[in-house]
Amino acid sequence: MSELTMVQAVNDGLRTIMTEDESVLVLGEDVGPKGGVFLATENLTAEFGEERCFDTPLSEDGIIGVGIGLAMNGMKPVCEIQFQDFIFPAFDQIVSEAAKMRYRSGGQYTVPMTIRTPYGGGIRGGLYHSQSGEAYFAHTAGLKVVIPSTPYDAKGLLIASIQDPDPVLFMEPKALYRAFREEVPEGMYTVDLSTVREVTQGGDCVVFCYGAMVPVCTEAAKRVKESRNKDVRVIDLRTLMPLDEESILQAVKDCGRAVVVHEAPRFCGYGAEISAMIAENVIEYVEAPVKRVAGFDTPFPNTLENYYMPDARRVLDAIEEVLDF
Amino acid sequence: MSELTMVQAVNDGLRTIMTEDESVLVLGEDVGPKGGVFLATENLTAEFGEERCFDTPLSEDGIIGVGIGLAMNGMKPVCEIQFQDFIFPAFDQIVSEAAKMRYRSGGQYTVPMTIRTPYGGGIRGGLYHSQSGEAYFAHTAGLKVVIPSTPYDAKGLLIASIQDPDPVLFMEPKALYRAFREEVPEGMYTVDLSTVREVTQGGDCVVFCYGAMVPVCTEAAKRVKESRNKDVRVIDLRTLMPLDEESILQAVKDCGRAVVVHEAPRFCGYGAEISAMIAENVIEYVEAPVKRVAGFDTPFPNTLENYYMPDARRVLDAIEEVLDF
Amino acid sequence: MSDPLQIIDVEGNLTGTAPELDNSTLIQMYTAIVRTRAFDSRCMNLQRTGKIGFSVPNRGVEATSVGAAAAMDASKDWFAPHYRDFGMLFYNDVPAEAMFDNMFGNSDDTAVGRQMPVHFSFTEPLKWLSISSPRGTQIPQAVGVSLAARKRGEDAIALTTFGDGSTSTLGFHSGMNFAGVMKAPTVFLCQNNQWAISCPSSSQTASESYAIKGEAYGVPSCIVDGNDVLAVYVAMKEAVDRARAGDGPTLIEAITFRLGGHSTSDDPTKYVPAEELEKAESEEPLKRFRAYLINEGVLTDESADKIREEADAEMLAGARAAEAKARPVLGTIFTDVWQEQPAHLKQQMEYCIKHYSERDEAVDENGEFPL
Amino acid sequence: MSDPLQIIDVEGNLTGTAPELDNSTLIQMYTAIVRTRAFDSRCMNLQRTGKIGFSVPNRGVEATSVGAAAAMDASKDWFAPHYRDFGMLFYNDVPAEAMFDNMFGNSDDTAVGRQMPVHFSFTEPLKWLSISSPRGTQIPQAVGVSLAARKRGEDAIALTTFGDGSTSTLGFHSGMNFAGVMKAPTVFLCQNNQWAISCPSSSQTASESYAIKGEAYGVPSCIVDGNDVLAVYVAMKEAVDRARAGDGPTLIEAITFRLGGHSTSDDPTKYVPAEELEKAESEEPLKRFRAYLINEGVLTDESADKIREEADAEMLAGARAAEAKARPVLGTIFTDVWQEQPAHLKQQMEYCIKHYSERDEAVDENGEFPL
Numbered sequence A, B: 001m002s003e004l005t006m007v008q009a010v011n012d013g014l015r016t017i018m019t020e021d022e023s024v025l026v027l028g029e030d031v032g033p034k035g036g037v038f039l040a041t042e043n044l045t046a047e048f049g050e051e052r053c054f055d056t057p058l059s060e061d062g063i064i065g066v067g068i069g070l071a072m073n074g075m076k077p078v079c080e081i082q083f084q085d086f087i088f089p090a091f092d093q094i095v096s097e098a099a100k101m102r103y104r105s106g107g108q109y110t111v112p113m114t115i116r117t118p119y120g121g122g123i124r125g126g127l128y129h130s131q132s133g134e135a136y137f138a139h140t141a142g143l144k145v146v147i148p149s150t151p152y153d154a155k156g157l158l159i160a161s162i163q164d165p166d167p168v169l170f171m172e173p174k175a176l177y178r179a180f181r182e183e184v185p186e187g188m189y190t191v192d193l194s195t196v197r198e199v200t201q202g203g204d205c206v207v208f209c210y211g212a213m214v215p216v217c218t219e220a221a222k223r224v225k226e227s228r229n230k231d232v233r234v235i236d237l238r239t240l241m242p243l244d245e246e247s248i249l250q251a252v253k254d255c256g257r258a259v260v261v262h263e264a265p266r267f268c269g270y271g272a273e274i275s276a277m278i279a280e281n282v283i284e285y286v287e288a289p290v291k292r293v294a295g296f297d298t299p300f301p302n303t304l305e306n307y308y309m310p311d312a313r314r315v316l317d318a319i320e321e322v323l324d325f
Numbered sequence C, D: 001m002s003d004p005l006q007i008i009d010v011e012g013n014l015t016g017t018a019p020e021l022d023n024s025t026l027i028q029m030y031t032a033i034v035r036t037r038a039f040d041s042r043c044m045n046l047q048r049t050g051k052i053g054f055s056v057p058n059r060g061v062e063a064t065s066v067g068a069a070a071a072m073d074a075s076k077d078w079f080a081p082h083y084r085d086f087g088m089l090f091y092n093d094v095p096a097e098a099m100f101d102n103m104f105g106n107s108d109d110t111a112v113g114r115q116m117p118v119h120f121s122f123t124e125p126l127k128w129l130s131i132s133s134p135r136g137t138q139i140p141q142a143v144g145v146s147l148a149a150r151k152r153g154e155d156a157i158a159l160t161t162f163g164d165g166s167t168s169t170l171g172f173h174s175g176m177n178f179a180g181v182m183k184a185p186t187v188f189l190c191q192n193n194q195w196a197i198s199c200p201s202s203s204q205t206a207s208e209s210y211a212i213k214g215e216a217y218g219v220p221s222c223i224v225d226g227n228d229v230l231a232v233y234v235a236m237k238e239a240v241d242r243a244r245a246g247d248g249p250t251l252i253e254a255i256t257f258r259l260g261g262h263s264t265s266d267d268p269t270k271y272v273p274a275e276e277l278e279k280a281e282s283e284e285p286l287k288r289f290r291a292y293l294i295n296e297g298v299l300t301d302e303s304a305d306k307i308r309e310e311a312d313a314e315m316l317a318g319a320r321a322a323e324a325k326a327r328p329v330l331g332t333i334f335t336d337v338w339q340e341q342p343a344h345l346k347q348q349m350e351y352c353i354k355h356y357s358e359r360d361e362a363v364d365e366n367g368e369f370p371l
């Protein structure tokens, strides 16, 4: 056991599975000697050689296209997209190819590939180093979408993703990369790819969130406890697809009030699906509007990013509104 | 006035605005002498010359990238993407560039470009000639998304889209291209880009839909009238962004029961936003689950496409379920 | 670039050095071309009579596919093909029936009726990656497949084929570039049939050839007469050997001509000049290879006719057998999305099966495909 | 390809034919290089002292930008630039303060503080398209911009610039291809500074040069010594003249070297070999141009020093002025998404302004940028 930051846990996860499984390869821009711009792949080339961890040309289409080929022929590639904002040149390979290969070939060809990519705001990255694109991918059948919020989960979910027989988009909340440390076991372990994590217990209101919004929502829950003595259940969704729908609906039944939080723009965001699911399946339990707290429906700004991203206070407002309804 | 099919109305719309406005250009694969694979651009090269309607290399990234450049320098390009399924190589140019140009340049540079593309099932096109990707684009701030369901609207909305100062994705339901004819006025007219169309009147349940699902829902409404004597209000959303939220919420208030229908996969589909909007704003008026009828959460199959796509009977089932709740 | 490599001319005369191929291989090549043409015309017929929705004419381009296939070792090599490559399957003795299963999208189709016709996928008797409609995506995939083999120390290589139009796609650019940098054992074969639907090369590229595009990636390249199956074989063999030896990728441009429409939905008379078509028809690959083989004494008129008749019979039988099969069961809409079916898909599957099995309403099966 | 065009060598000696440029233009070029370097080092300083979050070193590549700018007619031509092209702005006398406004993301920033530093956008005094972070996207856009001008019968052209790494992007492929086919009046300038962050050319491409990539698109190309401002000017002038005359696009590769890190967040000592850096430092563009101009009697040591001092003072003043300005008002988050603000954005804007103006909580302004 050692105390690791999330980005160290990612690095440790990669090292662990690469040691265990020779078919795991790492590729991407600057993942080699430099160790990645966030150092998530630090020392991997030194430790495993250039054949196992290598730099590529500046082409996300190539990284993913070649990754798919590697995966179809027995490898388990872990492709890094330097920032999630730069995944769009590879969108065709991801949604048309990786996501549909098993289906269109009747299971003859499969793509056990993991795409790691840092996402989200908090580093003054402006329009193109801050986006949260999970909804684009969760809408695409055939992909799994995973977002950890703690170092422990980051390592365990990453190893599970790499071992998964299907393509997984593994989105790392860069705002949490070095935000805190946590005990992370050495060696192999996995966290299941379809379970939510209950961060706080409570029966007065449930807050669904993931990634960098988890600490924000936890802080909001704490403040609600202080200000109104109400117990808010914060649920970290962790795997956006497949989704543990049962636990989500049960939480709504238990609490009767729900708030959904994410950094991505609200309109057609992932939160809409959670709300829709609630409205479709358990509306008779719902005692208040299902509120969403999300990034505004604009591109991501730079100077004013702290006013753009949801913070504890915005979440708090929504919880209070729902409690007061 | 003449009776036109939808694809003829599109052709007529293009011809009309090209006559009116010299800055309108048409570009894409096979849009020239061949007139497009659906004949939407038939005769335009003959009539307006190669400078105004021209074939491009097989590169959606190029079509949209060059289109953006044309638009930034005074032209009004109408780019055709042969099938919406092939838009993904241009995803980066659309979501990173066209959608964000005005914002990131403080309004110095703008992109008055229209992207026309046939979408949806019904022609035995399998995975890659049948998709409905509207949710990807509606989630992207800075784009408008328009989907007509009648020849009249097709022409009027298309002209409005081309005149719009911002990038518009104009998705044409190919299943309706030749499904029926309708009187379409000659010459210029527009249909506003942020109003819904009430297709049928009713106060017992509202059905929100668009594109090729409009006739399907209308048929379902007719059957409900016959079977239960209930009046279903079918609303054609037409412009998915910007959206006439007020009319939508009002309809829910009026009817108390709502069903949302689209061809695209349900999970994180556009319908989720409508449901979420309802759950967030008018939940106190809602007397039954907000049901979604949508494509299944799989890639689009070929042989079994008629079991994949929502039909009147599936919509009917949902309406009845909601009415019986 | 130099003139296209040619070994037999349009009359079937030897104009270059013939590769050393035994008669049975030559006959296998000839038979594959004949079977491709028979399959193709059977498909045209099935489409015109409304039995299948769509096909992609292969008439004219068969020598490119077959010459390429003959240079591969299908027991270990990989194919990341173009849709217009039926000949590779016939060279490798894929049963016509298996291909018709795909054309009908029936329950025996390896793609489970999920894809349009001509989107074949096979693991046996050759590793033929599932064909995709979006152009160019298979190109970097082939590079990855070949790199995986090399990383394991295998000497398998990958062939990827694509049309002239597809050189404009991102997949061509990234695939060629990665292969160059990584010295991937990949062969890139551009089937230049002069058209991308209605767009001729002049609207596709201003480069002096497609082969020269290799320069942009440090990938050696050459041009061959794509209607000359022996020339294609020779160029391919050299490229395959280089790749297998660890000397990296090659780009081959095979110049041929699409003698039919782009697809069964296309009317090429609208845009292909009649003279061009006529000239191309006179240069087509089957006639000349037949003449060559008869000249060389490998075939006689009779044995050649017999191959033709057998092929016709095979196609008729294959089509009938495939037509008779049921369509895939409803549940197949919901399987193979992920290895494990998640809860929401289970629910949707149950709903769908219940919904459609309970009712008797006719489901409309119409819909035309424009291209 | 032939050797890079060079006109003045690393010592400032004339090795080729100098272009006919009057002294004031030569001084304008020199001044632009000096101002670029002064701006650049002021930015490094601001970043190290925590006043701005990020910058992109331009040290070493100034001659490429300035030589290119000098060949353009900024009164009508268009720039679709690389982020590492400060020199083009200084050549065209963009006030340092306007650039610092962007570095600080303040309320006077033309990008309204929405973009990261160095993502400039100007319509005056030159048409400088808003810089994007995603690499290569500006390349087809430049082609479109230039085609629009031609369609209106104007003789304006477009210049697009990009790094060596960016030649691997889809934008390079589609932009070059469209320009070739459409004979667009576009000049493509590849600023080959030998690195794409930590990746050297050997991991970017196997082609013998970047210039040769023009072959793939039928676009003529050449290579110049990018540290020689006169050579860049000469090659650019020829390309601009061709484009303006309607003779189509050109690709120019300018070979230079990134003397700093990729950005202020990067530590190049981890991967740039010290010898390489040392050699590159000895070939840098400012020293040699200064020597040349002094040799030629265009400048004296004193006048050159004065230019340097004025530039330093300008940068200090510009930075101070920009730093003093307020940040953009909250409402600017919600404007310019569309020309007309839709209802849902109005609501969100009202909510946001109300929410943040009502409370006194400190908003955390931290966050580091890794690259």
Ligand SMILES: Cc1ncc(C[n+]2csc(CCOP(=O)(O)OP(=O)(O)O)c2C)c(N)n1
Pocket: B029, B058, B060, B082, B086, B089, C084, C133, C134, C135, C162, C163, C164, C165, C166, C167, C169, C191, C193, C195, C196, C197, C258, C262
């Ligand atoms: C990305 C993409 N864009 C558009 C299409 C539509 N389309 C299908 S085939 C084709 C032309 C392909 O031309 P080429 O590569 O030369 O192959 P050919 O059909 O001539 O064999 C086009 C544009 C597509 N399939 N994929």
Ligand SMILES: Cc1ncc(C[n+]2csc(CCOP(=O)(O)OP(=O)(O)O)c2C)c(N)n1
Pocket: A029, A058, A060, A082, A086, A089, D084, D133, D134, D135, D162, D163, D164, D165, D166, D167, D193, D195, D196, D197, D258, D262
């Ligand atoms: C599509 C895309 N992928 C990745 C990045 C991250 N990134 C920023 S700059 C850069 C290297 C660019 O190299 P080059 O084009 O040579 O320009 P230079 O920085 O050397 O001037 C990378 C990979 C990006 N901005 N865009």
Ligand SMILES: [Mg+2]
Pocket: C163, C164, C165, C191, C192, C193, C194, C195, C196, C197
């Ligand atoms: Mg072709």
Ligand SMILES: [Mg+2]
Pocket: D163, D164, D165, D191, D192, D193, D194, D195, D196, D197
């Ligand atoms: Mg560089």
